[in-house]
Amino acid sequence: MEKVLEQIIDGIVKFDQDSIQERVKEALAAGINPQKILNEGMIVAMGKVGKLFEEGEYFLPEMLVAAMTMQKGLEVIQPLLMKSGVKSAGKIVLGTVKGDLHDVGKNLVGMMLKGAGFDVIDVGVDVTPEKFVEVLQDNKDAKILALSALLTTTMPNMKTTIDAVKRAGLRSKLKVMVGGAPLNETYAKEIGADGYAPDASRAVGVAKTLVG
């Protein structure tokens, strides 16, 4: 592997925010194409960060700052990726359900998914079922709807949202994944979701499985 790609990986894993954009520019100047920088640099780095989280070495602060570092690097190559027509891993509409303002999990999932090459439309927090439907109607190519809830009082709004998506005739072409502290696999199945992720790191794997 090129040394500069190793430096990009190392920079993200060790959250070197000050120099990550320089490293990415160096990689481009060395003739490495943007897709290779994404796939063999950034995605590999975020995979390592996710592994460190699962192993109990990294926690939320490290995950967030590593993801922010990756985002900074991504800003440099994103216009080039778009220009060269590189396909994303899939479009994902993401948000926290009605009544729930807890967004740290949702934000982290969003960053991890972007880091894995997905195109993420973040609808925000306290999103009504109607708003999710509206965004999905505007993004008919979305492959996944990802819903987050932290509270036991708001988690029923996941089912309300899924039901609204069904009524709007959008459910059949869409996979739904859910996450949040009070949920589990059984609950996810009962409300009609296709996937459940217990944390941001594993959300990437679930999304990849759902888009096949």
Next chain:
Amino acid sequence: MNCRERVLNRLAGKPVDKIPNLNIIMTFAAKYVGVPYKKYITDYRSLVEGNIACCEAFGIDMVSTISDPYRELYGFGGNIIFPEDDVPMCTDFLVKDYSDLKKLSVKDPLKSERMLDRIRAVELFKSRLSKSYPIQGFIEGAFAEAVDLRGMNGLMRDLIEQPAPVHEMLEICTEQVIRFAEEQIKAGADFIGVGDAAASLIGPRHYQAFALPYEKRICDAIHKGGVRVKLHVCGNITSILNFMPLSGADIIDVDWMVDFGKAVNAFAGKCSANGNFDPVSVMLRGTPAEVEQAVTKCVEASNNTTCISAGCEIPKDTSFENMLTLDRTLKN
């Protein structure tokens, strides 16, 4: 043996007629007495009524003023929204950048509407219950209060990117919550609950730097008032189990994701573990048989100071049958 004797005996490792049931009730209690949640958390009489009614009906052994995380934040000037019958929300953060710390000042709890409401709840508990129940006042931990002021996303990044002003903010939070605790102690609290929710998310290194030293100062101040501490940190605290007793807390709540036996062992000889079945899959969605099984499993992992409860708040729509089964299992 009344509830107060039961809890105090248990903490001292002395014999009890039932392992204390220390479940946290908030939305459940409001629903039980038919009070919209906004009223429950803004009118201390409703909170006291709901608590006493639930403790009597479901065998819970401690009344508590726990309600929502925004009593202190309201005092600081936070913009809190109170839905009619739902939990309150904070839509804006007071500390947008650390120059905003200059605008923060520690408030007199007796002159701050929402802190005063909780102090009055303690007084009313005291006048109604005499010494039959232990009375728990409640404060935010400094770290949780810092999250409320700065926002979770911002604070988590700041721990790595700009730790110095985080400590400045934690100093202000510590001073505020200690003053709030002191007033609740004067009002008659036997325990002060300290809610330091987000401390479970930061891992042992940051916990020791940003949460534990402040928890310890808060516990020391509460102990100085002759009162015990029940520390509640929601979420998976497995990575900080060995450090949490250094706070000096007398009871540490253990959320359901943690191996309870491991927590009981880590706390042995230092403080009581309280926990830890899943409030959602067991209490809200489980059958009575599943409740019995989950409670029994926790009892089997206990030592002679352990108390029992769900890992976090009993969800609002939990069935009465499950609540009764929980306490019946403890009695048996």
